[in-house]
Amino acid sequence: MRALRVIISGLLLGFAGLQLQAQVGINTTNPLSTLDINGNLSVKTVTLTGNGSGNGGAAIPINDGVYISLVPQATDDKFQLPSPVAFPGRVYVIRNISNTITAQLTTTAGLLFPKTSTMVATQEYLFESTTRTLIMNSY
Numbered sequence: 001m002r003a004l005r006v007i008i009s010g011l012l013l014g015f016a017g018l019q020l021q022a023q024v025g026i027n028t029t030n031p032l033s034t035l036d037i038n039g040n041l042s043v044k045t046v047t048l049t050g051n052g053s054g055n056g057g058a059a060i061p062i063n064d065g066v067y068i069s070l071v072p073q074a075t076d077d078k079f080q081l082p083s084p085v086a087f088p089g090r091v092y093v094i095r096n097i098s099n100t101i102t103a104q105l106t107t108t109a110g111l112l113f114p115k116t117s118t119m120v121a122t123q124e125y126l127f128e129s130t131t132r133t134l135i136m137n138s139y
Contacts, residue, residue, distance in 0.1 A: 043067055050077030050103065059106055067093045070126065072103040078123075083109040084138035092136040096126035103127070105134065112136075 025031030027038040046065030051057055052073035059078035062068055070079050081092065084107065096103040103126045105112070111120035126132055 045069070047071060047097075048079060050074065050079070050101075052077065055104060062092070062094075066091065067095075069095055069097045070103040070105075072096065072098050072101040075102050076104045076125070077101070078104045078106055081105065081107045081136065081138070083107070085109050087138055090138045092138075093133065094126070094136060095133040101127075105136075 023031040023034055023036065025036045025038070028036050043066035044064065045067045046062075047069040048060050048062065048071065050070070050072040051060060054074040055076035055078065057074075057078065059080035062079055062081050068079075070077075072079075079094075082090070084090075086109075094105060104123050105126060106123045111122060112124050124131065124134065126134065
């Protein structure tokens, strides 16, 4: 029985020691960050097709993915990011892959802070002649 206690105590101490090593390295033996990747990174890609209802219609929810390709079917088809309050710290790369139709990006809560403006907005338009790709951070 005493031997079992010694083994269990040793395992518990070993697992407690692992928490001190909170850095994970992929293709590196000396990680310098919580996650340190020495190589390429692939992320989930999602393509969302608009509903063809334009600005007056319901928004297509963006629920998944990191790299998101938007395919609007009518001018200003809406695509809606998740609430940054419910999902803080997410990063999205969003691209309108249509060459002729504008996509409208909205959010359920909070405001968007476009790089090209000093004003906050509740929506951002993605079109080839102006902004076509956005990198969004939710806070």
